[in-house]
Amino acid sequence: MSWMPESGSTGSGSNTELASAADFELGRAALLEITTADTIGANAGSVDEGEGVVSVHFETTLDGYPGWHWTVSIAHIDGGAPSVLETELLPGDGALLAPDWVPWVDRLADYRAAQDAAGIDGGEAEDEPDVDIDIDDDDDDELDDDVLHSGDLDGVDIDDIDDLDDLDEADDDSDEDDSGESRE
Secondary structure, three states: OOOOOOOOEEOOOOOOOOOOHHHHHHHHHHHOOOOOHHHEEEEEEEEEEEOOEEEEEEEEOOOOOOOEEEEEEEEOOOOOOOEEEEEEEEEOOOOOOOOOOOOHHHHHHHHHHHHHHOOOOOOOOOOOOOOOOOOOHHHHHHOOHHHHOOOOOOOOOHHHOOOHHHHHHHHHHHOEOOOOOEOO
16 A cells, blocks of 8 residues: 555545645644654645544655655544644655564574574583573572671661761861871
């Protein structure tokens, strides 16, 4: 399916009007909130999506996005001003797209199969046994007291610090050299 809309094509709704010049102006203004004017190309048609919604399309001049287009969906509700529902950049026919995502486990299996087919050793020596590492969360309870340093893993027990004045005095003492004179 070509991305280029056929002006006047209608969706399933009762609204069969084409997009007006005001719709294209509103669409361009909405795009200017998310991109710069130099990335918005010429009007590229419109599609009546039905139920009072029309999509207006603009070419894009963004570097790296050949074949893509801007789309702005606009709602027309009886008695109200038209409002923008969404803006988006969509790929068209021939647009450069990223390849489909393949899960890592599948890519790894393909890699190993290719290595086996080529007769390449995967880097594991055959005489080395496979090592299974069993991580057990219950091991944390078995730490020795000498590791915990009064219950704190980092060796600092903040409960031992009486007040900040003790810290200030210790800091002042470190500013004096061995003769008792202050260094500055």
